[in-house]
Amino acid sequence: MKLLEVKDLNIEFYDVNPPQKVVKGVSFSMEKGEVLGIVGESGSGKTQTALSILRLLKSGSQISSGQIFFKGRDLAGYTREELQRVRGRKIAMIFQEPMTSLNPVLTVGSQIEEGLLLHTQLSPEERKKRALLAMEEAGLGEVKKLYGKYPHQLSGGMRQRVMIAAALVTEPELLIADEPTTALDVTVQAQILELLKEINKKHGMGILFISHDLAVIRRLCSRVLVMNEGRVEEEGEIHKVFEQPEKEYTKKLLAAIPHRRESLRKRRRG
Amino acid sequence: MKREKRNYNFILGAGLILFMLAFLLIGCFFTPYDPDAMDGGAKLAGPSLSHLFGCDHFGRDMLSRVMKGTGTTFFVALTTVALGGGLGIFIGAFTGYFGGWVDEVLMRFNDAVVSFPPILLALVFISLLGPGKYNVILALAIVLIPSFARITRSEFLRQREMDYVKSARLMGASHLRIMFVHIFPNALSSVLSMAAIGFNNAVLMEASMSYLGIGVQPPDASLGRMLSESQTYLLSAPWCAVFPGAAVILLALGFSMLGDGLVKKGGR
């Protein structure tokens, strides 16, 4: 059984005139424990696709047709309560901007425990124990001290680790990560990617990683989906797509990545 | 791309103002009777075909007087907003753009003005300056300054941090040019909605002051003055109060709706 299966997904913005299709017939699937990347430029529909899985589309947009199966069951058939349970326990999501995805007036600890509070009957002591464990796993040092701190006291990288800890604490089977490293410095970005890899290996948690950055996708994912203007342009093993891209668009995208093989300067003075 | 919701406030407000404007403009050139001519035989005559709005206690034609009075009230409101708004925008632009001690001094002055109820403040100025149309304008203008200054200042504070302002500085544009050519167009929509609200307030305050007898002086017709004169006959000749009152309400409502409409337009 597939972990996630998306079939002929269409999403449209219906509050513009005329309604605009932003995702057009997207299909893909993920095995248990797989790390799948979705890469695309702005307006490619990658974020809408990710949001639609947890039914988190903004008002004004909707799934116009298509199905999304989580472990073989159509998410459209879930009741509101079931969906709520899936959101917290089975599928977690982290976003680009860790400052706005954390509540500034709640302590780090209480935000990490939130998932446990909502979805389990654990005692407060047990919750705290698990939260501290998740924080350690997310690579946060001095977890006991951090537990009582507030988001603004942390750096961007640490905030993203807190988000990851909050996602990990309920041991979900799928983590959807929407540009989680885009706002971070390169060295921190590299650390977060390492962390995600480790977590994937250790827990067999599937990761759907959305990014505009092909280099980042390459470091983390085993398979990639290239999206452009709402469609899947190309899909395949990461090395195959990078080394022998089939579609023109993929080639163009690959050629545009800044690299250290050749300077753009025609006459760099030696 | 967005779905345009009809901005009914804006449309209705603009319609009302245009209607009143047409009404008073006609009044400038043509009134059915001389608004100051008294007709002893028609004292407190009710509305009829010859006097559509009836006559007041001196036998003056109400329709003509309402037309003239609307004109006076509108003129007072317009000049008040032009004067008070102009000064307020200037102060707000300087304080918002430069900040520092200029900001401190002018905004404390502003706070001082705001801390009094506007009508009371206007009364104080009138008692110093004496009654009369132009003194009313001056007093109301001073009262209006703070609200314009505050809204302009907050816009300028926000805009001055934008990169395009830095670009203009680096190009060598002068501070005045940056303030009024570069930044001001970006503050315009909030200033305009403020102006509509200011108009509304000016109409009501002029009417109240004339009602209290310290505004526009007779024989000039003013809506507030007419309301005040009519109260003795409120029961026997209600038309003397109803028509000027309706004109005040329509003007105030028009400007208020226009203001809301502009806020919505700008806020989008």
Place this chain on the structure above:
Amino acid sequence: MKNVLEVKDVSVSYEKGQKGKEVLKDISFEVRENEILGLVGESGCGKTTLSKAILGFVKISRGEILHYTKMPQMIFQDPYSSLNPKKKIGWILEEPLRMQKIPKAERKERVRQMAERAGLSKETLTRRPGELSGGQRQRVSIAAALLQGSRFLIADEPVSALDVTIQKQIMELMVNLQEETGLSILFISHDLNVIYQMCDRVLVMKDGKILEEGKTEDIFTNPGSDYTKELLLAAP
């Protein structure tokens, strides 16, 4: 080779007199004629403060900054705040010429030529910034900066907010225009690969200090500091 800018022992601290709170510490470097000098560093290293200090937006507490050309023009990261939203592109591009008191007919002609060189269509000139894409806006910023006529430009993360394909186009545009005009650019970026592709020399900054300075090839093949090595490893 002549310099367009010399920065000598410059320190900046936001709180007066506190040496520990310095955001820039004894920075010295020069920008030469006809070069793209890269400035690389992570957030909080002081690179934006440095550019502000050069432009006089931030007071320096020690040292001196010598300009040998007209005040440089700046290209910013966020193309959405760097253009006046209420003005048409044509007006925005004419503004630097207006400042130089150039007559209207000549202004129009020079704007038209520059727009063409920057890859902007004629129709763009009658639009407002809100109607343009991020890449087009950045082209407008570059054209406006060049019209100002300075021989020196500061570009603060000019391609970071753009999609990769657009990013490539803007990088190529900047390189081409630089090579045509021979002006100098201080190119600030956090992206080592972008720096590699564009710059002749590189400064590496960390915690308000310049860790190393050298020719691009040298820095990338033979980094002198551990921090530079770490940066190179983090960005393959």
